[in-house]
Amino acid sequence: MALQDALDALSALLGERLSRSKPDLEAHGRSESHFAMTPPDAVAWPETTREVQEIVRLCARHGVPVVGWGAGTSLEGHALAARGGVSVDFTRMNRVLDVRPEDMDVTVQPGLTRRALEEELRATGLFFPVDPGADASIGGMAATRASGTTTVRYGSMRDNVLALEVVLADGRVIRTGSRARKSAAGYDLTALMLGSEGTLGLITELTLRLHGRPEAVAAGVAAFPGIGGAVDCVIETIQMGLPMARIEFVDAASAAAFNAYAGTDLPERPHLLVELHGSETAVAEQAELFGALVAEHGGDAFEWSTREEERRHLWRMRHNGYYAIMAAHPGARALVTDICVPISRLAEAVEQTQADIAASGMPGPILGHVGDGNFHATLIVRPDHAGDLDTAKGLAHRMAERALRLGGTVTGEHGVGMGKTGYMAEEHGEGWAVMGAIKAALDPQGILNPGKLVPGN
Structure with missing residues (x-):
């Protein structure tokens, strides 16, 4: 009865932007990984922060779960409605609100995708560097503290989000952070929300740090006879401080899948795919030095190019890696x-x-x-x-x-979701209980993305 009362109220608020149709529920009940279909009870498409606030207030009043939805590209079941409820789809909140080239920052809505933002910024000479490969939504990238191919040089979402607007579980709207490049004023609530996977609040606005487009960009590929030489080359490259913008590894099976899917002719051996940013002189010098490291570790000649179409082809191939692998099976x-x-x-x-x-x-x-x-x-x-x-x-x-x-983490970028909660106590010790206490303080009813990330959720 509580669920129906909540849905009736949401229908009055949103009209046709609340759906209980089977196709919409199923579209929001599947992921790109192995998890079983888990459809929500309804899907809502808000267009403003005020509407998100009202959705959360109505659901809180009736004890109905609320799960944020961006582009649906997450891999650990983050956006699945594990306990039913309302899936809040942010695809209609997809605008660039303000670009400030002089401050090198931009404010956007959460449903904007990474590629759409790239197009919006193209004429400014600036770019947003976080590149997880998938055309994920910016809000989803923040909620999962995403990283990607350029993290080695530009950092992850943690390093490139300046401020957030967030709707909390009781409907309050807070702003975290500011457009200043640093602050010593109190708890870092922006960092708290980044990676919280929608369990502490729904992100409705983001202010992002931008970077200047480099004068020259070169990309290239090198094959290795075995996996050990390729990985050792990566380690030495990083330890030497060579400023790689991207340095990606693919094994022999991945190379074979790329060939079949994208029509490439990579040797079916391990490869490194790299990109260099800087001045024309610096890029050429870095390419020469990296080529020498490749040779030292038994790799083939490092082939690189500054031609944009060749660089785009290389990274399109890498970003389609998942689809290439699945097409082979x-x-x-x-x-x-x-x-x-x-x-x-x-x-x-x-x-x-x-x-x-x-x-x-x-x-x-x-x-x-x-x-x-x-x-x-x-x-x-x-x-x-x-x-x-x-x-x-x-x-x-x-x-x-x-x-x-080995002193690492169970997930560098996919996140915890439903798939890796079983390792959180081992990785974080008592810190995991602290996460649970924060969750309980901000969401005592447990309505925000239940079944994910924290103990007892």
Whole structure:
């Protein structure tokens, strides 16, 4: 009865922008990974912060769960309605509100996607660097504290969000942070909200740090005879302080999938894909130095280019890596997982993970943002192999345990969601209970994205 009362009130508020149709519910009940369909009871499409505030107030009054929805690209079930309720879809809140080139910042709504923001900024000579690959929403990227291919140089969302507007569980609207580049005024509520996965509030506005477009950009690729040489090359590159903008690893299976999907002709061996930013002279010098490191570690000649169409083709291929891998396994699903370790333990982590996957007999290409110690495995769950999901979960579990043993984290960028709550106590100790206490203080009814991230949620 409480749910129906809430939906009746929401229907009066939103009209046709509240849906209970089966296609809409199913579209908001699936993810890109292995989780079962978990549809909400209704989907709401707000257009203003005031409407988000009213949605949350009505749901709080009736004890109905509220789950934020951006582009649906998360991989740990973050946006699934684990306990039903209302999915708040931010796709209609997708505007750039203010660009301030002189301050190198921009204010946007949460439903704006990464690529749409890139187009809006193109004429300004500025860009927003966080690039997780998927065309994720900016709000979703903040909620999961996303990072990506450029993190090694420009940092993650943690480093590039200046301020937020957030609707709390009781309907209050708060602003965190400011447009100033630093502050010593009180608790850092912006940092608290980043990575909270919608469990503490719904983000309705973001102010982002922008960066100047570099004078010259070069991108290139190098093949290696084995995984060890490629990873050792990454480690030495980072330890030398060579300022890479991107340095990505793909294994032989990923290279084969790229060839089939994108029509490339990469040798079916491990590769590093890199990008360099700076002046024309600096980029050329860095490319030459990186090429020497590749040779020292047994790699083929480093082939690089400053031509924009060639660079775009390279990164389009990398960003479509998931789809290329899945296309190589028609009808299969995937358990996609990531870990992050200190750079000095990267070779050990990658080699042990690859050996574990090979011993399992399961396809599981490895690729990732190894410049910051983060890599991913796409574990293929085949429809005609009854034990594959259990095998994949076992591999993912051992990856997580391996990361913790090596001084790392169970997730460098995918987040916790429903998939990795079981490791939070081991990784954070009593800190996880503190997270639960913060959640209880800000959301005592537990209506915001229940079943995710924190104990007792």
